[in-house]
Amino acid sequence: QSALTQPRSVSGSPGQSVTISCTGTSSDVGGYNYVSWYQQYPGKAPKLMISDVNKRPSGVPDRFSGSKSGNTASLTISGLQAEDEADYFCCSFAGSPYVFGTGTKVTVL
Amino acid sequence: EVQLVESGGGLVQPGGSLRLSCAASGFTFSSYWMSWVRQAPGKGLEWVAKINEDGSGKYYVDSVKGRSTISRDNAEKSLYLDMNSLRVEDTAVYYCARYDAYHFADWGEGTLVTVSA
Numbered sequence: 001q002s003a004l005t006q007p008r009s010v011s012g013s014p015g016q017s018v019t020i021s022c023t024g025t026s027s028d029v030g031g032y033n034y035v036s037w038y039q040q041y042p043g044k045a046p047k048l049m050i051s052d053v054n055k056r057p058s059g060v061p062d063r064f065s066g067s068k069s070g071n072t073a074s075l076t077i078s079g080l081q082a083e084d085e086a087d088y089f090c091c092s093f094a095g096s097p098y099v100f101g102t103g104t105k106v107t108v109l
Numbered sequence: 110e111v112q113l114v115e116s117g118g119g120l121v122q123p124g125g126s127l128r129l130s131c132a133a134s135g136f137t138f139s140s141y142w143m144s145w146v147r148q149a150p151g152k153g154l155e156w157v158a159k160i161n162e163d164g165s166g167k168y169y170v171d172s173v174k175g176r177s178t179i180s181r182d183n184a185e186k187s188l189y190l191d192m193n194s195l196r197v198e199d200t201a202v203y204y205c206a207r208y209d210a211y212h213f214a215d216w217g218e219g220t221l222v223t224v225s226a
Contacts, residue, residue, distance in 0.1 A: 003153060032211075034211035034212070036212035036213070038154070044218070045204060045216040045218050045219060046204070046213070048212060048213060048214055048215075051210075051211070051214075052211065052212070057214070089153060091154070091212070093211045096168050097156060097168070097170055098156035099156070100155060100156065101153065102153050103153045103154075
């Protein structure tokens with residue numbers, strides 16, 4: 001199972017919106033509505049931000065949203081804030097294993 | 110508050126063995142699947158293994174199948190990963206995660222495993 005493809009980096013100014021794509025295949029992203037997104041600060045553990053494509057766990061700001069079209073899922077951060085600067089990983093169920101994305105560094109300019 | 114605390118990492122020679130442990134608190138441990146996820150230095154995340162609530166169902170990524178065993182002790186609220194025949198490419202931070210309906214809801218801070226001669 002190959003890793004899901006994410007852009008290496010995205011950037012935006014405070015208040016702007018950024019979108020991170022996560023491209024897989026019909027065997028993972030396209031085959032299941034089980035895409036999740038994780039935020040990770042350097043040296044820290046990942047934190048769940050989105051589950052089941054577009055569900056936000058309690059405590060996650062509503063400026064984070066998820067969507068999916070075909071074999072590509074997306075995470076959008078609206079109203080970008082300085083604390084959103086981190087690495088973001090997507091993940092998809094793929095039958096039995098799970099496959100993670102390559103990771104995207106979000107930079108707040 | 111959910112807490113997951115990993116231990117057992119360290120430096121091991123290629124071909125060696127290691128047992129990782131994860132102590133859980135703040136939730137009903139016996140009601141959840143649990144999982145191990147690893148991250149090689151400077152790299153992305155890789156799912157390693159998962160185990161169902163009573164330990165009767167275990168699943169592994171192909172790269173560790175036959176070399177690693179996931180287990181749990183619900184009375185002790187602990188998760189384990191026994192790793193054998195370790196390779197240099199197994200070097201990573203290993204995270205324990207509470208698995209909840211196709212996502213990894215909570216994570217520990219991880220324990221570093223370094224495989225090197």
